[in-house]
Amino acid sequence: MSLTLADVTPGQLLPELVHDVTTTTIVQGAAAAHVWRPMHHDHEYAVHRQGVRDVFMDTQTQGAWLERFVTDWAGATARLGRLGYRMRTPVFPGDRMAIDGSVRDVETDDTGCGWVVLDLTVRVGTTVCTDAHAKVALPVDATDNPWTRHGESWQP
Numbered sequence: 001m002s003l004t005l006a007d008v009t010p011g012q013l014l015p016e017l018v019h020d021v022t023t024t025t026i027v028q029g030a031a032a033a034h035v036w037r038p039m040h041h042d043h044e045y046a047v048h049r050q051g052v053r054d055v056f057m058d059t060q061t062q063g064a065w066l067e068r069f070v071t072d073w074a075g076a077t078a079r080l081g082r083l084g085y086r087m088r089t090p091v092f093p094g095d096r097m098a099i100d101g102s103v104r105d106v107e108t109d110d111t112g113c114g115w116v117v118l119d120l121t122v123r124v125g126t127t128v129c130t131d132a133h134a135k136v137a138l139p140v141d142a143t144d145n146p147w148t149r150h151g152e153s154w155q156p
């Protein structure tokens with residue numbers, strides 16, 4: 001199911017996404033993003049050179065998890081316009097990572113494109129690891145598709 005703009009209201013909470021992070025989660029994410037920095041795949045380097053407890057999730061992999069969270073909630077016709085995030089503390093193997101969010105704003109721009117602004121967090125327990133925000137285009141009705149917007153009609 002895909003959401004339309006009418007399905008969303010400011011203050012609405014998004015369903016939480018929980019994932020038990022493993023070393024494989026971290027190493028495969030880094031490899032897929034071509035992040036070859038050793039702190040994302042080499043335990044000894046991470047511990048002895050970086051001073052952390054283990055390898056940790058890289059920036060691009062966290063971004064991919066945030067994108068998945070948004071698109072799982074919004075559906076196939078949603079189109080991510082912007083994603084920004086600030087990592088505060090690492091996500092390690094053995095962590096239970098939870099991503100949650102809420103709708104900050106709902107609007108339609110001058111071209112008729114419907115937008116939802118989301119506030120997102122990545123948490124481990126009660127610790128906020130990453131703060132994020134996203135701007136997502138949603139169809140304004142059942143006949144609209146943000147993926148057909150180009151040029152002047154696409155202003156993320």
